[in-house]
Amino acid sequence: MDIATVGGLVGGVFLMFFGVVVNGLSPLQIMDPASAIITFGGGACATIVAGSMSRLFNVPKFSKFAIFPRHADTAQLILTLVQFSERARREGLLSLEDDLANLDEPFLKKGIQLVVDGTDPELVRNILETDMQNIRNRHSEGSTFWGDLGFFLPAFGMLGTLIGLIQMLLSLSTGDPNAIGKGMSAALITTLYGSFGSNLVALPLQKKLLLRDGDEYVVKAIMIEGILSIQSGDNPRIVKDKLSSFLPPSERAALDEAGV
């Protein structure tokens, strides 16, 4: 579980309540179901128009990666690829067929299968890069959803405030400062909701999912480089040198200890 996502969200909500209480307000005074419906409902409607029903249904699937990252053990992946390259040089590319059954990463499996089938290297790269590009396009739906929501929420918060202001100004004739203050404070609550939802939840989740997509891109790039190196029969030491460039120095040591 990614405690940065959970901890940051919980901490941000707590700080907001802290701010409310420190200002001498009761949390109930900033709770207003109608304001929430206008702001979050309106933002969601605009985001739905901007996207598609299928994207909407995919939001939970893609967003769960913000909390539960795909635990790609990059060092282990490189180790596997180096071992494959050793075996391929010793026993030939066809010997990798036995390892296919043990692979549960579909992208890697597909690549090794193409190599075992004797597909032309240029075509292997072409197919894997198209596949990677399309995986990235599909996964970008998650970050785009949160980015759209983060863009529209403050606008609908401000729309709610505008409506509240218009109401308050129209009833200005009562001249009751108490009523005016209540009207304006109520009007500001939608702006508060819109800004909070956008800046604590939607935009940070967009950035987090973009980060995850970047991590996944690196893993896929390692797989493609490794598969093509295996196919071209590179020296396993060169394969390791090439792929370990993707690791931070601290993790490269782990690779060396593994004795490859």
Added chain:
Amino acid sequence: MDIATVGGLVGGVFLMFFGVVVNGLSPLQIMDPASAIITFGGGACATIVAGSMSRLFNVPKFSKFAIFPRHADTAQLILTLVQFSERARREGLLSLEDDLANLDEPFLKKGIQLVVDGTDPELVRNILETDMQNIRNRHSEGSTFWGDLGFFLPAFGMLGTLIGLIQMLLSLSTGDPNAIGKGMSAALITTLYGSFGSNLVALPLQKKLLLRDGDEYVVKAIMIEGILSIQSGDNPRIVKDKLSSFLPPSERAALDEAGV
């Protein structure tokens, strides 16, 4: 019909009225034809200067795709291309001439025709990519129109509010708080219109049309890859592997069941 577009727009309008009623206003109190003329008329004028008459006339044509998507059945398209590749390998490229009559997608038809005519592969790619690029340029007119409108609407909403404020400030001497409140609330209605039109309608439609253009690009990219694979006589299994990368995993299963 794309229920995301229709549902989102209807829901957003409904929520706005909900917000008005919940604030104790009658919907009639935020209806002002003059404000609508200033905001939407001004935004439309700026958008027309920025574009061209022909683009303006094309808006309905391009925008209808936001509600009625071109239903490109991508899996079926891949199936067709794989069958063509099988036939071409068995009976030669010329045998595809018989299938041309059944094709109603002009882009695919043009590509297969070029292949049947024995055009040089490099030239086939060149012609089809130029065609695709120009299709995309023309279709981008739709999203550009809505993007321009979404950019200019809030500016003209604010201009209307400025004029209203100037009027209200000039009549401040009456000292009647009721009149002042009425003046300011009326002034804010153009800002409300501009923001609502931009954030619920114009900008979401821009994003939706960009999404559609992206979908169409994928379909055209599949066609180009498929046509060139057929021409170069690739193994039908490779053609399928190559093209199915464009599908999400869930739809690939359907392709496999189809028995290709």
Added chain:
Amino acid sequence: MDIATVGGLVGGVFLMFFGVVVNGLSPLQIMDPASAIITFGGGACATIVAGSMSRLFNVPKFSKFAIFPRHADTAQLILTLVQFSERARREGLLSLEDDLANLDEPFLKKGIQLVVDGTDPELVRNILETDMQNIRNRHSEGSTFWGDLGFFLPAFGMLGTLIGLIQMLLSLSTGDPNAIGKGMSAALITTLYGSFGSNLVALPLQKKLLLRDGDEYVVKAIMIEGILSIQSGDNPRIVKDKLSSFLPPSERAALDEAGV
């Protein structure tokens, strides 16, 4: 004449006066020469610092394209290029020398001259693409001018308002609400001018000129593709297929009727 530019500008100005009158103001009440000098003069000064004297003198030349587009009849251009390709195949590249005198488009003339002179194809492409790039750089001066002006106008409008506000606040001690209202309304007029000049004139003209540059790019790209196809002796039917991709489907029909 481009009625979108003229109609949009006239309509926008008319709507602004409509808004003024509907608010119960006389148009004279928002006319203030000093405010206009501060806003438009200041915006122009910043735009001049950002550009160069020569760019400033070129503004009318480049901006007239916003109203009087260069009427490039693209279908006719393609027809000409296809006819050239037929003649070149029949009678040799040198036969095109006779047609040079009838060409009044300098770019096309230069390209055909290079081909007639027997220049190396790679060099022909190189020279024509450099030329096109430099034409685009020069023409971008027009859109950059309007873009800079559209960026700086609202800032100087706000500066004028700030000065007016400072004056009004310093004379607050009079306590005369009438004077305060007049001061603030006067202060807001520069903001009105800056926003109006930017959003109805400067930014739409920038976008329009960018659109024109895009159109011109397409025309030049057709010329380059056509010239190189003629030089390499492509089949006239292929030349037509290649170049007609640049046309929208509706105009392609016209090309077919012309019987090429």
Added chain:
Amino acid sequence: MDIATVGGLVGGVFLMFFGVVVNGLSPLQIMDPASAIITFGGGACATIVAGSMSRLFNVPKFSKFAIFPRHADTAQLILTLVQFSERARREGLLSLEDDLANLDEPFLKKGIQLVVDGTDPELVRNILETDMQNIRNRHSEGSTFWGDLGFFLPAFGMLGTLIGLIQMLLSLSTGDPNAIGKGMSAALITTLYGSFGSNLVALPLQKKLLLRDGDEYVVKAIMIEGILSIQSGDNPRIVKDKLSSFLPPSERAALDEAGV
């Protein structure tokens, strides 16, 4: 001297004073040394953190180009390159060694020297393009400085206004409208300074220096194209055709008159 830079800056300052006087203020009333220190000092501090000491010391060197442009006579440069190409074809590349002493443009000199030394053409291009890229990177320090300053100045102007507002609000209890007005007007002066410094000076200078860098890029690109054409022994007429594409049509005539 670039009168656009000097005239625009002087005109903008004059207009600001005009605005002050027209509003019935004395210029002394908007002069406040403390406000200037807070706004410009704060903006400068942030810009210094964002950059480096060496960049700061280079600001005068790079910024003087905004007023005194490097007068690169492009037509003369092309003439020189065409003459070199004629001589090189007639008397061989080594004959250019005699011309080296007369060249005072270090970039051109370096390029011709490489050609005279018989360096491999690919290497000549590689060295000259690296050099050009690094010249551009160094010169971009000037525009980046002004861009950073233009970004931070309004923020520090607003910070000054916030502090002033807090002071004014804390002394609200006096109830003296005169004091409140004075406090608020004083608070707004830092916003005035920040916006004026950013929009009349910093951002226009950034754009001007970017323009100069673009001009210099064109000059360097002409040199690289010319040097490589000379080395590959291109026909001098072709060299002229190639390089004159970089000139606007009006200046090409001058080149033709020069009789090359």
Added chain:
Amino acid sequence: MDIATVGGLVGGVFLMFFGVVVNGLSPLQIMDPASAIITFGGGACATIVAGSMSRLFNVPKFSKFAIFPRHADTAQLILTLVQFSERARREGLLSLEDDLANLDEPFLKKGIQLVVDGTDPELVRNILETDMQNIRNRHSEGSTFWGDLGFFLPAFGMLGTLIGLIQMLLSLSTGDPNAIGKGMSAALITTLYGSFGSNLVALPLQKKLLLRDGDEYVVKAIMIEGILSIQSGDNPRIVKDKLSSFLPPSERAALDEAGV
């Protein structure tokens, strides 16, 4: 130590206190622990959600480069590479093995090792460029952290102000202008904190770290060019010409004096 970073930060904080004192406030009056917790805590929470725990732990490591730059003596590096190229031409590539022990820059060491091992030049470039790209990706975590924080801080400052405003408006009925002023001034303090933290600290540090990454990129690019030149056996004078292009003219003189 980078005195621009330290001096700019200290100067900016000093100027802020100067502004406070000049406005007749005591610095204690703008110190409010609760406001600091809401603004900086909220901004940090959003930044943590947007990033990852490991990035958070790396912030000190990456940020220290803003104060203590990696002192890469570029001229010395070029000197070393030119000496290597002389030795390699005289005594062969294998002779460089003796120099490996003296190299403490891991990137340069890795490159020379690959050359000594007789790795294929294309592969050397491929491995080193992958390595450089991954180093840049890792180092960009520092600038991304400060950029995210600089983006979210003003938003949470405004959220704090909104809460304060709501509280103030709800207690408007007391009608005590003193209390109202105090409430509003307290509400503005979070905006002050958010803007100050963003514009003096977070955004300038982001820009500084991006600058450092750019410097490091140049150093790595020199290493790659140098290593590949050594491997291809370029003339040491050519190696010097090629690499000195990366230096500003002032530092090139130093290189010449060094007598290479």
